[in-house]
Amino acid sequence: MVYEILVGDKASGKAGGKTDGKPYRLELGKVGDRWECRLDGRTVDVDAIIPRPDVLSLLIDGRAYEIKREQTATDLHLWVGSARFAVELRDPRSLRSRQKSAGDEKGPRKILAPMPGRVVRLLVAENSEVEAGQGIVVVEAMKMQNEIKSPKKGIVKKISATAGAAVNPGDVLAIVE
């Protein structure tokens, strides 16, 4: 198995490259009941078990780490201690992931509901132009209203949210192209 892995910082919440902008290259091969692990070409001695779902116990050169996995509607986060990293994992052989990595800013982007709630109102109409960061819909949860913003500048291709409707996390609210 070969993966390209983008690890982002806690602040942005988005997966990004290393300081040099490149993804980590991780090679994993099964040898007996152990995994042989090479990170950017360097062999690392890793012992890994999953003691319970979404929890990984790693022993690396005798040092113990507990990593927790959180899959949200939009991102994959891994927690190492109390530090959270946004992580994106790619199989370099897969065409789709290469396309995706190339066109992050181009092409249509889905705007997803980040939490369960009720759509209070729509702030833009279909086919209108929006700036990055401009509010698209307002979703209410726990008596507070949250403006869901456009991730990019573009045209609102489609609005699937309707005022008054309940939404679940991951539901597509609108598409901006």
Added chain:
Amino acid sequence: MFKKILVANRGEIAVRVIRACREMGISTVAVYSDVDRAALHVRESDEAYHIGPAPAAESYLRIDRILDVAKRSGAEAIHPGYGFLSENPKFARGCADAGVKFIGPTPHSMNLMGSKTSARQQMEKAGIPFVPGTSRGLASAAEGEQVAERVGYPVMLKAAAGGGGKGMRLVHTRQELRSALESAQSEAQRSFGDSEVYVEKAIVNPRHIEMQVLADEHGNTVWLGERECSIQRRHQKVLEEAPSPIVDPDMRRRMGEVAVKVAQAANYTNAGTIEFLVDQQKNFYFLEMNTRLQVEHPVTELTTGLDLVHLQIRIAAGEKLPFVQSDIAIRGHAIECRIYAEDPDNNYFPSPGKITLLLEPSGPGIRRDSGMYEGWSVPMDYDPLLAKLIGYGSDRPQAIMRLERALDEYFVAGIKTNISLFQRILGDADFRAGKLDTGYLDRLSAKTTPAAASLSPDEIKELEKIAAIAAGMFAVLAPSSSANQNGNAASDSAIPAASSSNWKQKGRSEALR
């Protein structure tokens, strides 16, 4: 003693009361709304009855339905918890009329303390120190200006029926007073249906310290020590501790004696809390009385060794207090963190949703009162309080150490919580020095140093590598997160490369090109 008690609440406090009942051999009746069928309090109680749709006004605030459940189930008493109907004199009256014992004060005491002006009038008669100002609603802006001249600016305008910061205005100069009064009155009218507004001297950056009292129905009233509640955000308490870092035994005794006087002036029975504002010279002023069990009661329980819910139930059953004032001793130090479903990185926005992973702390000196569990969906309809984590130690530094350790063990995935905020507070130099007032949290937020910033760039780089290795190991050992299996995750992530075909298919079907 009662054989059966109805708990007219939800969440962690309902579970807390149910546990006390079980300890005392009393059977319990829970009530729940449409969205709370799977809530922990329903699972933990002996009986449970549906009382309506999700909005509280149609379920947890419906006096008729709750009294109907009491009648149907044969409950002899009702514990109201905090919030909802706990300070509603109509509910207490309704219980009395229905022949069910309300575990709390009489409707008369509640009425007296419910209005801030009538409470001030009562305190004036009893000779209790309160913040200088009027104890009646202002008849005109001219009267407000006169009083403000007398007590000195800045002054605070407050709604008599107020709470939660509504109908409150800080006024710095005479010029601002008239328009501030008008807007406070109209906000009070809109929020509480009562436009009465009074004026008092504004105490700048006060501490908020409160005193717990207990009174039985035989005329015995005792105080159980103070709680420091200065760490607040938008008038909402976030962290409380007992004892207060600035209260010495003499001040504690003086505050306690005033609190007992307040309770006696209101003919108060059961558990209650007297809130004080404390200025920089440690003068304390009566602010208001909360006629219920408080969210933060556990810090008093840990430092006195008493169980306040047991005592509430015993008092309501007509028993005498089993101790006198001189038996009460304060021992050690306790700090409570209120774990809310909210996002500290996004302006504390509420974060309901499904809890996909929950790792909970325990061990020496740790108490956890919780209403959540892994797999449960936090509904979007109520207060975002999920749980309370309380640390106890023989002194304040040890309580802090234990809490920091426990917060490191605490992990909630699927929703956002404010756990990281407490890691910041507990590590902050001002907090450790006990330098607290109601402006503390705003000042802390202004220091833009998130918890992870304590790591050096090299350390972060090391952790990044660990995260990269972990991402690969997760992919080969357990490709699908439990959150994905529940079908509520989007397919935009590139994880499908290593995961099941089911997942890939969902990804393709949702792909836009």
